[in-house]
Amino acid sequence: MSNVASGCGAPDQGRDLDGVDVSRETVVQGTVTAAGKPAAGAYVRLLDSSGEFTAEVVASQEGRFRFFTRPGTWTVRALAPGASGEAQVKAAAGKANDISLNLS
Amino acid sequence: MSREDVLVDTQWAAAHLDDLGVVLVEVDEDTTAYEKGHIPGAVRVDWKTELQDPIRRDYVDKAGFERLLSEKGIGNDDTVILYGGNNNWFAAYAYWYFKIYGHEKVKLLDGGRKKWELESREMVAEVKARPKTAYRKTAYRAKEPRTDIRALRDEVVAAIGAKNLIDVRSPDEYAGRLLAPAHLPQEQAQRAGHIPTAKNIPWSKAANEDGTFKSDEELRKLYRDAGVDLERDTIAYCRIGERSAHTWFVLHELLGLGNVKNYDGSWTEYGSLVGVPIEREV
Numbered sequence: 001m002s003n004v005a006s007g008c009g010a011p012d013q014g015r016d017l018d019g020v021d022v023s024r025e026t027v028v029q030g031t032v033t034a035a036g037k038p039a040a041g042a043y044v045r046l047l048d049s050s051g052e053f054t055a056e057v058v059a060s061q062e063g064r065f066r067f068f069t070r071p072g073t074w075t076v077r078a079l080a081p082g083a084s085g086e087a088q089v090k091a092a093a094g095k096a097n098d099i100s101l102n103l104s
Numbered sequence: 105m106s107r108e109d110v111l112v113d114t115q116w117a118a119a120h121l122d123d124l125g126v127v128l129v130e131v132d133e134d135t136t137a138y139e140k141g142h143i144p145g146a147v148r149v150d151w152k153t154e155l156q157d158p159i160r161r162d163y164v165d166k167a168g169f170e171r172l173l174s175e176k177g178i179g180n181d182d183t184v185i186l187y188g189g190n191n192n193w194f195a196a197y198a199y200w201y202f203k204i205y206g207h208e209k210v211k212l213l214d215g216g217r218k219k220w221e222l223e224s225r226e227m228v229a230e231v232k233a234r235p236k237t238a239y240r241k242t243a244y245r246a247k248e249p250r251t252d253i254r255a256l257r258d259e260v261v262a263a264i265g266a267k268n269l270i271d272v273r274s275p276d277e278y279a280g281r282l283l284a285p286a287h288l289p290q291e292q293a294q295r296a297g298h299i300p301t302a303k304n305i306p307w308s309k310a311a312n313e314d315g316t317f318k319s320d321e322e323l324r325k326l327y328r329d330a331g332v333d334l335e336r337d338t339i340a341y342c343r344i345g346e347r348s349a350h351t352w353f354v355l356h357e358l359l360g361l362g363n364v365k366n367y368d369g370s371w372t373e374y375g376s377l378v379g380v381p382i383e384r385e386v
Contacts, residue, residue, distance in 0.1 A: 007152060008344045009133030009190045010287040020289050043218055046286050053308035054274045055286035056191065058137070069286040070276065079313065081224045 014060035020068075023094045029066035030099040032078045032085075038063030039103055042080040049073050078103055110357040111214050111317070112185055114223055121145050127178050127234070130217070131155075131188040131198040141227035143187070143220060147176050147234055151194040151346070155201060163368070166246045169205050173244035177234025180207070180245055187213035187220070190346075191308070191315045196353045197346040200366055204254065206247030212353065215315040222314055253356065255339045255365035257373060260299065261380055268338040269302035270327075272351045273371070277343070278304040280384035284343060294375030297384035299341070305330045307347045310354045323354055334361055341367035341374070 028046065032039045044065040045056040049072060059065050059078070071093045077086035083103040091097045120126050121144055128146035130138050138148045149155065154172055157164055164172065178184060184202060188195035195216055202210040221227070263269055276282040280296035298304065309326055310318055318326070327334060338355060340348040345368030352366040374380065
């Protein structure tokens, strides 16, 4: 992650947090499922408390996603072919805040 | 200029995949997406390794662009349809770039990869190499780079209070609460905040949830309601210039406004400059 500033796109979401100092980050991460199975390739976006778009990633093969944000209340919204869903999360600093999201 | 000149929808793309003289090009920063699946026949351009100069911070030079397009099998007469992930950010950046080097027929796929996927359209992993344009006979010839659609740092500093400055990052990045989009770790070298007098109109407000652009009417209203005088010269910026290429596309190509420039140095340059003014809301 040392060359973060050279890019801006969302990275592969299947990776672990190796090399990231989680104590300095506010991580919101989780799994998105549809009909009980991982929703691989779902588009997952992070919306701020006013509903404004903040970031979007593509869920991994296992339906995993991850954002690096700041403490506060966020909405995670996901789109897949023919299905969508959203959930709120209260994120605290210095840790990975986990949520799961089911699409219908 | 009308929408049809600069944009195609997924239906059009699906119907014209195999047309001679039409080349679909997927542009991404993370190119693993292309390897897993892409629109049949599409060639790949890697935003980082193929569109950027490998040493200096700049886009590839004219000779490099000519070599790249020749190698990809793209000719001067081809209609190039660009699309990608990340809501077409990198595709919009590549579009701006094709315009810089004077390519005439280039369009964006409205909604990009996301719209295509959400419609469950065909994706293939197989990579079909296009025949390289024979380098000596029909090699790609770029024009001298246009300077009227790119803003460099001095012009940006001079534009404070004089031209429209549009910061298209998310509200938290604009305010200085985040230093990067929230899919990236936040520890960065540069200072947080925004250029004084810049208005924050996130790129995302110009797009629908499926990645397609909003209507011209909605777009005009968006910028007017945010207090942007569309008659004035405008410079758009973000963090590294691809989200602002998306907004440059909206203002210059969709709305047909005259003097609109993309500041591709953007916040990673401005936020590291010594002595320039910065506004911050925290």
